[in-house]
Amino acid sequence: MLEGAEFYFNVDHGYLEGLVRGCKASLLTQQDYINLVQCETLEDVKIHLQTTDYGNFLANQTNPLTVSKIDTEMRKKLCREFEYFRNHSLEPLSTFFTYMTCSYMIDNVILLMNGALQKKPVKEILVKCHPLGRFTEMEAVNIAETPSDLFKAVLVETPLAPFFQDCMSENTFDELNIELLRNKLYKSYLEAFYKFCKNHGDVTGEIMCPILEFEADRRAFIITLNSFGTELSKEDRETLYPTCGKLYPEGLRLLAQAEDFDQMRRVADHYGVYKPLFEAVGDGSGGKTLEDVFYEREVQMNVLAFNRQFHYGVFYAYTKLKEQEMRNIVWIAECISQRHRTKINSYIPIL
């Protein structure tokens, strides 16, 4: 796009941006969370959510109410909004939306393959799939036995196809393979998305690149953390790291050599962005987990995305914030339904 996108942005995407900003205003406030935390039963949660923008989205649910019902309905609502955005979008925003759905599609494919591996019926797994990552070919995933099979037979026509270039192999699937496949797919997905945003330039690039860089680095940290004590070799591990983050290249090399959490922390200490995050992590007994810290940082970045105008990042940020909100509600609802109130306050507040 030309320099000075603000001149042309509203012609194509002004309506949707206005809409998404309106939607953002409907996110639950701090006061809502305080009220939600006080709820005694799921019915109370339902009554309280009725007073927010969720409206009576649970009205047609028959009793008894469960957490999963709330979750499904919330997802459906998000999905409806997203579909509306997507159906009204023009290029290149629609490509951007496609990129956004890809991560959910990868998760869904992996979920289905894991299900197939455990010989579970497809119908059962389908319910668990994220509605944003739904596509028709998805259900046929279990035909394939090797990654290249999967690519050639099922996914060649989906948006996921370009991400397969690195993971064509003839190994039959097992649990480790699937996990590797997921990470490789994710790596090429993130790199492609990053490239797309970078090429797009303008405010979109300025907003989205840091968010995606953070996402890439977070994955690198999480992969490292999860690989401790598994048979994954260090070389293999390094191939899984997305290379579009701030850690690339030295940080990733160091991470690949890390053997425990402390070494990982030392790597992070070299980076001004990640040092405070690792410092915020509590040790074992109490305090926040690394995951929570990352989530908080993500929320912060997404909220900041709304400070700029004329870019696509708001759509990404809104979806992520909404997801975080849903995670919070589910967390609170779980705590309430399991009568496990001590940890109810450890949701991630959305600023």
Added chain:
Amino acid sequence: MGSLFRSETMCLAQLFLQSGTAYECLSALGEKGLVQFRDLNQNVSSFQRKFVGEVKRCEELERILAYLVQEINRADIPLPEGETSPPAPPLKQVLEMQEQLQKLEVELREVTKNKEKLRKNLLELIEYTHMLRVTKTFVKRNVEFEPTYEEFPPLENDSLLDYSCMQRLGAKLGFVSGLINQGKVEAFEKMLWRVCKGYTIVTYAELDEPLEDPETGEVIKWYVFLISFWGEQIGHKVKKICDCYHCHVYPYPNTAEERKEIQEGLNTRIQDLYTVLHKTEDYLRQVLCKAAESVYSHVIQVKKMKAIYHMLNMCSFDVTNKCLIAEVWCPEADLHDLRRALQEGSRESGATIPSFMNTIPTKETPPTLIRTNKFTEGFQNIVDAYGVGSYREVNPALFTIVTFPFLFAVMFGDFGHGFVMFLFALLLVLNENHPRLNQSQEILRMFFNGRYILLLMGLFSVYTGLIYNDCFSKSVNLFGSGWNVSAMYSSGHAPAERGKMVLWNDTIVRRSRVLQLDPSVPGVFQGPYPLGIDPIWNLATNRLTFLNSFKMKMSVILGIIHMTFGVILGIFNHLHFRKKFNIYLVSVPELLFMLCIFGYLIFMIVYKWLVYSAETSRVAPSILIEFINMFLFPASETNGLYSGQEHVQRLLLAVTVLSVPVLFLGKPLFLLWLHNGRSCFGVSRSGYTLIRKESEEEVSLLGNQDIEEGNNQMEDGCREMTCEEFNFGEILMTQVIHSIEYCLGCISNTASYLRLWALSLAHAQLSDVLWTMLVRVGLRVDTTYGVLLLLPVIALFAVLTIFILLIMEGLSAFLHAIRLHWVEFQNKFYVGAGTKFVPFSFRLLSSKFSDDMA
């Protein structure tokens, strides 16, 4: 004047409701709609309130009812709406009702589920028959065009493996057949090709008639396909792919006999299903019909019940938990009814201890209640749209009833147009009980609600039209004109007088294009026309000049009278709120300021009208110049209107100038003096301080009660106390701003009233244009064709008259009249900072259930 002049006196009452009878009491109150509840649990969130369980139950009932209504609507069964609204159900019946409804819901859900299942079954069978029919042709083709089928084996370089061989080899050759959604065919085929690498043959044909999708109920086009494949493994994959694309797969018969058998079986089953389905549908209809009878009353009852529980949620419990305490605002006049309603409620529930009430003094401002009837409602709405009146403030609606239509009519002065408007409004008024009008929507509804305003507007327009002597822009000569043209001819006058006068003779009449009647010639002007403008002006070329002068002066006079009236109403407010000092320090200076300038202007206008006649008109001074001179003190003397004019004007100006500082500083200084030394004089005690004393007593009284009732209200009491702080700077600022606004406003508002003139001029000119452009053209045409032409011309004239002159012009005059009331009139006295009294009344619940539930 009564209730429309001021809002009703309200009192705060506490209701002590025995917990057993609270529901019945509130039901009785709701039917009557007497009181407004105050929320005593403001800081309790909605799900922590006392009756949240009951509210939930009501919501559950509403959900069931919504489901019922939805099903009934889907089955196209008319929903009868009852005439009377049933009372809220007694508590004993609620359980029964709930049970009944739940049973109905379960039954209904089961029946509909069965129905859906049967329908789905039926659809599947129909699909199957279609598939069989279509695939038969595939097989035929296979048989007929053997060579094409045979193409495949040579590819594998095994010539022995022909069709018959394949069959002999056993289960190697398989078929999968079924239906697939039209949109998915392409992707389906592609994937089949990619997965099975060509080991399959797919044949498909479009189904000629669209079928319903059993899952979504959509009617779409389908394709029938037949896949032939080799090998078990591929078979599995094919099946999985079929699942993935949500194909409807049906077993494929291998032989012709089998096919025939299946087909016959299917046909009989379809027949059976049809009959069963019909029976089920009949039964469903029966159930729904039965439900439809009572659903209306149930919906109303549940709504009422929910409303009652919402109100109960606003009450607080007393210490012993035995009774509920509600705080309500109630008009004092209705206290008796309130007591009776409470008694009724207690009696109904058969409680041993009756519920009772007592009034409590309060310092909070009560809500404003002005009782209206169908006539005054519209006018009150005009006022309320600006702002609901403060408690016990003078209500401008009473005067608006007359002034609003009148000011409108001044701008809309046309006898004919006014009469049409009057007739339209009369039609609405006479048919006001007609159900279609009552339920009309949007624009018609607007007209309907304002029917009495329209009626008066039409009536007043008829009056002003008579004054302006305008009827569709033409004048009507009812009483005979006061002017005599023949007197202008020289014959009748004495020779001595002739010299002074410009008289007409034949040559003048023939030559000049414009002739002037001279009223000073005896006999030409025989006296004023009995009512309004003389019709002869309709012919005069200087008609506009004459009317402009008249209308301009008229609008200034009307405006100043209107505004002065507003200031005087302010005095009533001050009297009522016992702030007498406001009269001397605010209202009187305001009046003096207004009257000394603009009152004097009116005086000059009237004086000039009365004193100068046609003979002396040439020496009459210009009012404009005189008025300007009043402020400028010019050096050169003009011959004024009357002797001593200069001194009178100086005096008036002095009064005006003096009243300004009083207006600016009087009230703040007085309040400051009161604040600093109110014990100095007895005078001050009688006014402001006495009220303060009284209120302090009340507050302390209130405080005592608060201690008994809990500390919730104590906070209220404290809040009230603090707001009495004295702040001189703030008072001064407010007063200065108010005074500046008033002084400037006097001038600008007077100018604003000139819109009366402007709009009436515009209206008259527009209707004149319409007449000359249309009807006059039509009338001028030759008699033979004229008749033919006149019909469309008149039709067009009527249409344009209604749309442009009546609706468009009427709307603009309406808006300007509203503005004159809101801004110019009401800002002289009306605060409009009250809150409306919203009683807890079942009548306010919408009695229609179709739009919000279906």
